[in-house]
Amino acid sequence: MKNIKHYFISGCxxxxxxxxxxxxxxxxxxxxxGLSRLTYYGYNIATNxxxxxxxxxxxxxxxxxxxxGGNANPSLIKYLGKGATDTLALSWPIEExxxxxxxxxxxxxxxxxxxxxxxxxxxxxxxxxxxxNTNDISVSSNYYFYNSNFYDSTAxxxxxNIYFIDIQERTDSAISMTGLFNGIVGNDTITxxxxxxxxxxxxxxx
Amino acid sequence: xxKLLTVLGCFVLFSLSVSAQSYVSLSTGISRDVSxxxxxxxxxxxxxxxxxxxxxxxxxxxxxxYDIPIAGYSTGTAYTxxxxxxxxxxxxxxxxxxxxxxxxxxxxxxxIDASKRNSFFINPLVGxxxxxxxxxxxxxxxxxxxxxxPDVNLEKTSLVCAIEIGYKFxxxxxxxxxxxxxxxxxxxxxxxxxxxxxxxxxxFGYTFNYNKQAKSRKRxxxx
Numbered sequence: 001m002k003n004i005k006h007y008f009i010s011g012c013x014x015x016x017x018x019x020x021x022x023x024x025x026x027x028x029x030x031x032x033x034g035l036s037r038l039t040y041y042g043y044n045i046a047t048n049x050x051x052x053x054x055x056x057x058x059x060x061x062x063x064x065x066x067x068x069g070g071n072a073n074p075s076l077i078k079y080l081g082k083g084a085t086d087t088l089a090l091s092w093p094i095e096e097x098x099x100x101x102x103x104x105x106x107x108x109x110x111x112x113x114x115x116x117x118x119x120x121x122x123x124x125x126x127x128x129x130x131x132x133n134t135n136d137i138s139v140s141s142n143y144y145f146y147n148s149n150f151y152d153s154t155a156x157x158x159x160x161n162i163y164f165i166d167i168q169e170r171t172d173s174a175i176s177m178t179g180l181f182n183g184i185v186g187n188d189t190i191t192x193x194x195x196x197x198x199x200x201x202x203x204x205x206x
Numbered sequence: 207x208x209k210l211l212t213v214l215g216c217f218v219l220f221s222l223s224v225s226a227q228s229y230v231s232l233s234t235g236i237s238r239d240v241s242x243x244x245x246x247x248x249x250x251x252x253x254x255x256x257x258x259x260x261x262x263x264x265x266x267x268x269x270x271x272y273d274i275p276i277a278g279y280s281t282g283t284a285y286t287x288x289x290x291x292x293x294x295x296x297x298x299x300x301x302x303x304x305x306x307x308x309x310x311x312x313x314x315x316x317x318i319d320a321s322k323r324n325s326f327f328i329n330p331l332v333g334x335x336x337x338x339x340x341x342x343x344x345x346x347x348x349x350x351x352x353x354x355x356p357d358v359n360l361e362k363t364s365l366v367c368a369i370e371i372g373y374k375f376x377x378x379x380x381x382x383x384x385x386x387x388x389x390x391x392x393x394x395x396x397x398x399x400x401x402x403x404x405x406x407x408x409x410f411g412y413t414f415n416y417n418k419q420a421k422s423r424k425r426x427x428x429x
Contacts, residue, residue, distance in 0.1 A: 027396045030358070031348040038285070038352040041397065131289035161287045165294075165354065180287045180352060194352060 022070030024059055032192050034097045039196045040166055040178040044071040046092050048193030054097040058104060075203040076175065078117060088113045109162055109181055110136035119169065119206050126167035133159035137183035137190065158185035173201040231255040233380060233411020237273050241388055241401040245280045247303050249273035251407045257313065260417045269309040269331060273405060277302045280399060282343055284351035291350055297343040299357060305403055307366060309333035323377055329370035335389060336363045337402055357398050364391035378413040
């Protein structure tokens with residue numbers, strides 16, 4: 001009898017835990033296996049190939065992360081530069097899109113911006129395509145990219161193309177954006193990248 | 207209340223006499239979807255009804271509906287990083303829906319002109335409906351472009367109900383309106399630009415009677 005009560009309570013707790021679980025929102029693109037569709041629904045999902053292997057931002061189990069659970073958030077941070085410009089970094093963690101990913105890293109899309117660059121200036125980039133490998137990209141083992149202020153000895157730096165298809169500032173000062181990217185980092189080729197982000201205000205630092 | 211019961215009683219009494227024979231009917235016409243207002247789907251319905259029982263007290267019949275699809279068109283926008291190509295293109299999106307339903311229903315009707323056996327009927331039905339949607343973006347260069355918020359194929363099966371209101375004339379010809387509910391099934395969590403189809407059909411057809419009861423034949427001979 002005691003066991004039955006135990007099972008019942010455990011079952012209820014599991015049910016309640018499952019009820020509030022944020023969705024993964026990884027909807028497969030039938031043309032690009034392992035990648036998500038290009039969406040603009042604020043799913044906080046980003047996928048790309050690195051040398052043909054599919055990568056995705058990880059899912060944080062809400063049972064461990066609580067309210068931070070769900071798809072790992074990206075950040076949008078302006079890093080101070082020594083010269084006349086700063087570096088804007090759109091960063092998010094990645095892991096192989098497999099059942100049991102073994103390693104994780106960060107992708108940082110880097111834009112050189114003027115010192116007075118604001119969130120409104122960023123929103124104004126909506127619809128702009130930066131091609132011909134004019135931007136930087138880095139793949140690093142920690143959150144920080146390679147530059148003169150933050151040095152990650154394991155970071156690989158390369159060039160990238162970015163297309164901000166749509167960027168909008170929300171009423172809660174969050175920024176939603178969708179876009180495409182690719183790049184070359186060392187010997188690694190990043191292809192078919194796409195992101196659909198909803199970045200809360202706390203993770204936007206200008 | 208008594209009047210209402212009297213009317214209902216008369217209705218049932220007449221309806222039983224109309225359905226007192228077995229038949230197979232075949233009808234077709236035009237179907238318009240009422241769920242998708244932006245891109246309404248049209249189809250050519252083919253309906254086969256079979257009423258196997260000839261007893262007066264059994265108006266049960268079976269119906270098979272298949273809507274021969276007519277594709278609907280919408281648009282989608284695709285984007286590319288390739289600097290040698292236009293940043294975005296508008297694509298023509300072709301959505302081909304297919305609706306197959308197996309119904310079971312009861313026919314209720316009464317004679318308008320008994321001499322010509324013209325009758326009015328109402329058929330409430332319940333059934334299992336299978337709807338599938340095939341989505342294709344025409345001239346889509348999927349190597350270079352990515353469609354934003356793309357629609358995808360979908361197939362679901364669900365319970366539905368329907369009502370048919372019709373008129374049987376010149377002995378065995380029928381004209382019939384068929385209105386069908388939406389599906390109980392959900393489309394899933396991924397947003398699609400189209401909804402499940404709720405067909406509104408106007409059908410014309412012919413009824414092949416067989417296994418008529420003696421009483422019915424006698425009446426026919428009398429006229």
